[in-house]
Amino acid sequence: MDYFSYQNDSLFAEDCDVAKLAKTHGTPLYIYSRATLERHWHAFNNAVADHPHLICYAVKANSNLAVLNVLARLGSGFDIVSGGELSRVLQAGGDPKKVVFSGVGKTVAEMEQALNIGIYCFNVESSAELEQLNDVAGRLGKVAPVSLRINPDVDAGTHPYISTGLKENKFGIAMDEADTVFARAAELAHLHVKGVDCHIGSQLTEIKPFLDAMDRMLALIDRLGEQGIKIEHFDVGGGLGVTYNSETPPHPDKYAAALLDRLNGRKLTLIFEPGRAIAANAGIFVTQVLYLKENSDKRFAIVDGAMNDLIRPALYSAWQNIIPVQQNDAPTFAYDIVGPVCETGDFLGKDRQLTVKAGDLLAVRSSGAYGFVMASNYNSRPRVAEIMVDGSDDFVVRQRETLQQLWQGEYLLP
Numbered sequence: 001m002d003y004f005s006y007q008n009d010s011l012f013a014e015d016c017d018v019a020k021l022a023k024t025h026g027t028p029l030y031i032y033s034r035a036t037l038e039r040h041w042h043a044f045n046n047a048v049a050d051h052p053h054l055i056c057y058a059v060k061a062n063s064n065l066a067v068l069n070v071l072a073r074l075g076s077g078f079d080i081v082s083g084g085e086l087s088r089v090l091q092a093g094g095d096p097k098k099v100v101f102s103g104v105g106k107t108v109a110e111m112e113q114a115l116n117i118g119i120y121c122f123n124v125e126s127s128a129e130l131e132q133l134n135d136v137a138g139r140l141g142k143v144a145p146v147s148l149r150i151n152p153d154v155d156a157g158t159h160p161y162i163s164t165g166l167k168e169n170k171f172g173i174a175m176d177e178a179d180t181v182f183a184r185a186a187e188l189a190h191l192h193v194k195g196v197d198c199h200i201g202s203q204l205t206e207i208k209p210f211l212d213a214m215d216r217m218l219a220l221i222d223r224l225g226e227q228g229i230k231i232e233h234f235d236v237g238g239g240l241g242v243t244y245n246s247e248t249p250p251h252p253d254k255y256a257a258a259l260l261d262r263l264n265g266r267k268l269t270l271i272f273e274p275g276r277a278i279a280a281n282a283g284i285f286v287t288q289v290l291y292l293k294e295n296s297d298k299r300f301a302i303v304d305g306a307m308n309d310l311i312r313p314a315l316y317s318a319w320q321n322i323i324p325v326q327q328n329d330a331p332t333f334a335y336d337i338v339g340p341v342c343e344t345g346d347f348l349g350k351d352r353q354l355t356v357k358a359g360d361l362l363a364v365r366s367s368g369a370y371g372f373v374m375a376s377n378y379n380s381r382p383r384v385a386e387i388m389v390d391g392s393d394d395f396v397v398r399q400r401e402t403l404q405q406l407w408q409g410e411y412l413l414p
């Protein structure tokens with residue numbers, strides 16, 4: 001079931017006419033579907049329903065308060081990477097007791113904030129961070145719950161910029177140091193060792209790399225058990241891919257079944273940190289064609305949305321489907337869909353077969369994850385509005401930025 005589909009040639013988001021939303025709220029515009037977010041979260045939660053688990057949505061994928069609130073209402077936990085994300089989770093009604101804190105560069109202030117609030121676990125990524133966290137917890141008279149993020153050195157088979165589980169990547173503690181760092185963690189007075197975690201990359205479309213990583217992590221967990229270090233949970237990270245084009249990532253059911261099979265009866269709570277798999281296909285980015293331009297080689301559709309609004313195509317050459325908001329049968333031509341930003345890399349798609357004219361609306365699909373959250377004000381472009389649809393209702397969940405907001409906090413010299 002696709003909550004973004006055509007009714008009489010007009011694109012709908014659930015029961016809302018996308019063209020009408022664009023007219024009411026202007027373009028460019030992000031539109032999210034509540035039903036899709038909920039379905040994707042339940043897909044994970046149901047997949048492990050019979051096993052102790054926690055689904056910690058990766059806030060970085062889409063941190064709009066309404067998105068977090070929809071998931072918090074389902075009982076979701078959250079994977080955060082900053083004090084800012086922790087504050088957002090609280091603001092959205094999320095339960096701090098279900099928060100795991102990842103990231104290679106947690107500051108003392110962020111550690112203090114999370115310890116004072118009382119989160120589920122810190123995912124510690126280096127020896128230096130471990131010592132720092134122990135000191136901070138001691139100073140506050142607290143015991144920090146910790147999991148060590150281990151870099152299993154497996155190839156996730158994804159884009160190099162979003163691969164995180166190789167030795168050459170900055171993430172996690174190297175596997176060959178893991179036993180020593182765990183032993184150190186176990187003897188530090190202000191830490192309580194709870195778990196082991198890994199996250200090998202994003203947009204994985206095969207189960208095998210996950211299982212390769214899991215085998216190495218389970219071997220570590222078994223060794224730690226023999227040393228008397230009891231591990232309560234295994235956090236498998238996020239990374240499950242989505243269909244942007246023709247990828248066929250496993251359904252969470254299949255993915256979880258394979259992991260549970262590998263657990264082989266071990267009594268470990270499983271933690272999942274899905275971001276993209278929950279949010280990407282729950283959102284579209286709507287943009288309007290400003291001008292058509294052609295030369296002897298190329299046709300361009302110049303649209304009002306740009307790389308500052310949706311950077312994935314420019315940054316990773318990511319392919320996202322671009323579809324008309326109003327379908328028709330007229331002949332199609334190959335267009336590069338480009339934005340107004342002064343960069344050659346400013347494109348949303350290249351060589352797309354479309355029928356378009358100035359004024360038409362286009363929707364870039366799969367834009368709910370790593371879309372708005374990566375937006376910038378480059379070229380002094382205000383960040384766009386975000387809408388959430390729920391059946392036939394639509395809600396502004398973030399207002400379009402104003403020009404005044406752009407230079408708020410900037411000052412002229414006296």
Ligand SMILES: Cc1ncc(COP(=O)(O)O)c(C=O)c1O
Pocket residue numbers: 058061079102103199201202203237238239240273274275276277
């Ligand atoms: C530690 C951690 N957990 C979870 C995620 C979410 O990843 P994804 O959106 O691919 O599920 C990321 C980002 O890759 C991450 O770095």
Ligand SMILES: N[C@@H](CCCC[NH3+])C(=O)O
Pocket residue numbers: 060162202203312316369370
């Ligand atoms: N921003 C990336 C994913 C990064 C994953 C974060 N650890 C993307 O759009 O694909």
